Amino acid sequence: MTVNGANVANTRSDTGNERQWRLDPRPMGDGLLELSCAGRWCMDQDLPAAGMIVSELDNTLRLSFDTAQLSAWDTGFLAFLRALFVLCAERGISIEQDGLPNGIRHLLAMAAAVPEQKAAKRSNARQNLFFQVGAATVAFFRGAPEMLHFLGEITLSFGRLLRGRARFRLSDLWWEIEEVGPRALVIVSVISFLVGLILAYLGADQLRLVGAQIFIADLVAIGMVREVGALMTGIIIAGRTGAAFAAQLGTMQVNEEIDAFKTLGISPVDFLVLPRMLALMLMVPLLTLYAGFVGMLAGLLVSVAIFDIGMFEYYTETLRALELKHFLVGLSKGSVYGGMVAYAGCLRGMQCGRSAESVGEAATSAVVTGILLITISASLMTIIFYRLGI
């Protein structure tokens, strides 16, 4: 039986020469099968599978090769031979490689020199849905103690800071403050202006029904200063800074920089996490105040330009509506949100694995965790402030 490449779609030719593979198993008696491999055995051809000649191997004890007519070969041929050798090994057929070109014999020998690590072998089969749900649940409950542990480490680090024993560079703190504060002004301005504008329109639409459009000023002022300014700033910072913290610390994990701190006896939480926590806890309240101011400015603009409310009238109503407690509530929320974002970013960064993919996952997870923590703390604080009558 001769099998050749003409049976398949790939029948290329070059300068008139036949460039197809040909395979001819020849029983030579005494259990010897000689496999004649001729023509071109390269990856750009549709080469046969080793299983194609499995029936020929049934009464074979020894396999030899004739490659006198082999015109070209590459890894495609090597892969065929390797698969064939596996079939032979399963059937106890001995292989005589003398008929193979030297290069092939050497490369096959090199591939066989280091035995396959069967213990290392693992399946790539996808786990079923129940397994995945179970694994995710276990991972979640394992993650909770880790989060608490990290919170504890940060608390201890703050304790060392208060006692003047925390080790970090003030220049890092200043750099972080500049990075998370002034450099976020543009995006905070844009978002706060638009949110103030939306609040004003929303309020005007409802208040017009009872002829109380002047109270747009109250709605925007209290809404922006007390709640929305802090919430929007927190979410902006979670996307902008929380993700950056996770990516920075994650990359440091990949580069073993955090291990280097540990081996020097320097707490990475003191050196890396503390300045970031401080920077956000200090700057987010200020950004919150700024966001409130920009939001009120947007409300003023809409009220004066669209709803014919006088500028002085709006200003007076805003002053009447705002009390110190609103500022204090906004500032405290800003500070807590800042802390939450910093905590989520640093936690995910420090938990990062050792690959580029892990860094991406850490950044994504930091944003998700940050926004989740902001939402939970916003709800809790609203209830607490309501109970306290603030």
Place this chain on the structure above:
Amino acid sequence: MNSAPHIEIRDLTMAYGEFVIQRDLNFVVNKGDIFVIMGGNGCGKTTLMRALIGLQRPTRGTVYYGGEDFWGVEPQEQERLKRRLGIMFQGGALWSSLTLAENVALPLKEYTALAPRRIGEIVSFKLALVGLAGFEEFYPAELSGGMKKRAGLARAMALDPDILVIDEPSSGLDPLTARRLDDLILELRDSLDTTIVVITHELASILGIGTNSVFLDTETHTMINTGNPKEAVVSGDLRVRHFLTRGEL
């Protein structure tokens, strides 16, 4: 038949702004060479490699592959020429979201019409060649530095390239693994007729496998020696002999 040199570097100068890394490089890599680009730390070996493989346009001069001016042709032509190259980066540069098998299989899937089963066999063979049989389903993050490097070589070899460019093959490997890798490089040259360009400063590799070389000098920022490194030890420029004998000459 094309009689142009396999790879020719002509008047190549590489600089970052005003800072010249290497200037006026002229040398030829012949088919079947194991060509070593050597020199001390910071001499510009990796920058030269980046110019060779199309990652960084040289400030002046160009690289010819089989007589075709790599930096003078259209981007599509550059892509075609790049397909003749297999690159092993210093740290392996494996894609972290893919398993080793997927890393090696990707070039085969992209540039051949092979059936998935055949790709699997080839991947398995390539990984076995670099001593990583059985690690197909591992992710790069689960491997040691040396294993990543070897897997990077398996990926570079995936398409049986004409030219294999290998950055620091032996650094970070134990002596036996480094020797095995050197043997593999020799075997690839002998069996598959692959031209190998090795960027290294590992003396054992330079003297063990190099058949031709260029020495890049850190101080003068240009090449000061070409030829077989074994001959350079005996009759090369004094600075090169100094380098190749670890300062004993």
